[in-house]
Amino acid sequence: MTKLRLAIVGAGPAGIYAADILLKHDRPFDVSIDLFEQLPAPYGLVRYGVAPDHPRIKGIITALRDVLDRGDIRIFGNVTYGRDITLDDLKKHYNAVIFSTGAIRDADLSIPGIDLPGSHGAAEFVSWYDGHPDVPRDWPLDASSVAVVGNGNVALDVARMLAKHADDLLPTEVPANVYDVLKASPVTDVHVFGRRGPTQVKFSPLELRELGELRDVDMIVHEEDFHYDDAARAAIESNKQIFVIDKVFTKWREEETGSASRRLHLHFYAKPLDVVAGPDGRVASFRYERTEPDGAGGVRGTGEIREVAIGQFYRAVGYFGSALDGIPFDERRGVIPNREGQVLATDNEILPGVYATGWIKRGPVGLIGHTKSDAMETISHVVNDQSSWWSPSSPSEASVIELLESRGIEYTDLGGWHKLDTHEIALGEPEGRARVKVVPRDEMVQISRA
Ligand SMILES: Cc1cc2nc3c(=O)[nH]c(=O)nc-3n(C[C@H](O)[C@H](O)[C@H](O)COP(=O)(O)OP(=O)(O)OC[C@H]3O[C@@H](n4cnc5c(N)ncnc54)[C@H](O)[C@@H]3O)c2cc1C
Numbered sequence: 001m002t003k004l005r006l007a008i009v010g011a012g013p014a015g016i017y018a019a020d021i022l023l024k025h026d027r028p029f030d031v032s033i034d035l036f037e038q039l040p041a042p043y044g045l046v047r048y049g050v051a052p053d054h055p056r057i058k059g060i061i062t063a064l065r066d067v068l069d070r071g072d073i074r075i076f077g078n079v080t081y082g083r084d085i086t087l088d089d090l091k092k093h094y095n096a097v098i099f100s101t102g103a104i105r106d107a108d109l110s111i112p113g114i115d116l117p118g119s120h121g122a123a124e125f126v127s128w129y130d131g132h133p134d135v136p137r138d139w140p141l142d143a144s145s146v147a148v149v150g151n152g153n154v155a156l157d158v159a160r161m162l163a164k165h166a167d168d169l170l171p172t173e174v175p176a177n178v179y180d181v182l183k184a185s186p187v188t189d190v191h192v193f194g195r196r197g198p199t200q201v202k203f204s205p206l207e208l209r210e211l212g213e214l215r216d217v218d219m220i221v222h223e224e225d226f227h228y229d230d231a232a233r234a235a236i237e238s239n240k241q242i243f244v245i246d247k248v249f250t251k252w253r254e255e256e257t258g259s260a261s262r263r264l265h266l267h268f269y270a271k272p273l274d275v276v277a278g279p280d281g282r283v284a285s286f287r288y289e290r291t292e293p294d295g296a297g298g299v300r301g302t303g304e305i306r307e308v309a310i311g312q313f314y315r316a317v318g319y320f321g322s323a324l325d326g327i328p329f330d331e332r333r334g335v336i337p338n339r340e341g342q343v344l345a346t347d348n349e350i351l352p353g354v355y356a357t358g359w360i361k362r363g364p365v366g367l368i369g370h371t372k373s374d375a376m377e378t379i380s381h382v383v384n385d386q387s388s389w390w391s392p393s394s395p396s397e398a399s400v401i402e403l404l405e406s407r408g409i410e411y412t413d414l415g416g417w418h419k420l421d422t423h424e425i426a427l428g429e430p431e432g433r434a435r436v437k438v439v440p441r442d443e444m445v446q447i448s449r450a
Pocket of ligand 1: 009010011012013014015036037038039042043044045046049051054057079080081082100101102103104126154157319324357358359360365366367368369371
């Protein structure tokens with residue numbers, strides 16, 4: 001029986017689901033899978049994107065961990081494709097590779113002032129509060145009034161983490177240095193801006209409703225945003241999610257406000273114009289143009305310019321994938337060009353042996369569950385493409401370990417992740433917390449390899 005030696009690059013949900021689905025797939029060959037991950041710990045954005053106060057979603061890690069714990073997938077953490085291991089290496093040791101490298105950086109928002117000190121990408125902030133080892137450990141939370149631009153769940157995460165009282169994060173796995181900075185934050189007002197109307201948001205109803213449950217935070221919405229036109233009314237009637245979202249807004253419109261020490265303002269019909277510097281050269285205000293429905297489901301500018309004083313600005317306008325050495329990349333969409341997961345060398349030509357799945361395949365939209373259906377599609381091609389797999393000269397499992405060791409790469413493995421996991425949970429126990437994350441990369445590696 002033939003054996004498929006498969007490399008998967010990226011141990012987020014997409015990579016782990018792909019491995020799991022292949023192992024369970026009906027197939028006329030054996031499989032041996034190695035998962036390469038640039039971080040010392042697996043799980044991608046479930047560990048380093050999902051907010052610490054979302055323990056139910058973080059709990060997906062348990063399901064992913066169960067897959068790895070079966071023991072039929074090897075994991076090599078702290079190994080970066082393009083630096084520690086190359087495409088030529090993979091061709092020498094494997095029959096095929098799946099890239100599941102996700103998207104970790106912020107999409108651009110091209111407005112004047114976006115690069116001013118005090119203007120940040122949501123992804124940077126998320127990486128910081130989730131304890132990503134590769135971002136600076138300090139975060140300057142020095143503003144009382146903050147703007148967040150974007151009308152998706154990441155904007156809500158950022159706004160919630162800024163507005164929430166730090167003590168309410170204590171039971172979670174929020175890293176200690178993040179708690180300290182949030183605790184000292186002088187923030188009183190967080191303003192979220194969206195270009196379109198309240199029935200055109202990309203929020204999940206649950207995430208939106210959660211804002212209203214924050215202790216000592218008033219939700220502020222503005223009546224001028226709720227003069228619904230026919231298109232908005234039709235959206236409420238025809239779309240269950242929008243129906244629930246509208247119910248949440250209605251509740252906030254009717255609520256008394258004024259007693260809380262912090263406020264979270266939602267502004268709709270606000271098209272970003274620029275971020276304005278103060279005399280010290282730092283962010284001082286945000287200017288936007290008021291928009292209005294155009295009658296065709298979109299919005300148009302009204303020419304009315306408004307300005308709000310802020311000390312910090314966050315853009316939450318989407319994530320963006322990164323190019324990988326030797327692999328085609330669509331610069332416009334930030335994805336690996338592919339057809340159902342088969343990577344394309346040109347518009348019509350498939351690159352044999354190379355596949356993609358997850359956010360790097362279809363772009364940074366969708367929930368963790370979507371990466372499963374993605375992986376199914378990709379795996380069905382891997383299985384059916386047997387005739388075009390690579391023919392590796394050195395396919396033994398031992399040869400990969402020899403390669404990594406010959407390069408002096410301090411890789412972490414599944415046993416190492418167990419050690420780190422146990423260590424983090426033990427750190428949290430005395431304080432009654434879910435875990436305390438180890439943040440510095442060298443410390444993560446040291447604990448894993450002990
Ligand atoms: C802020 C935020 C909050 C979210 N909250 C939720 C939520 O509450 N619920 C929900 O269902 N979904 C949520 N999502 C969406 C969810 O995180 C994604 O759907 C999912 O993580 C995408 O999976 P992926 O495996 O494609 O990418 P990722 O999770 O990004 O995993 C990719 C992995 O590849 C690794 N990698 C990248 N480059 C290399 C390289 N060169 N070499 C080796 N390894 C590499 C990365 O380190 C990473 O571990 C959230 C997303 C964000 C950004």
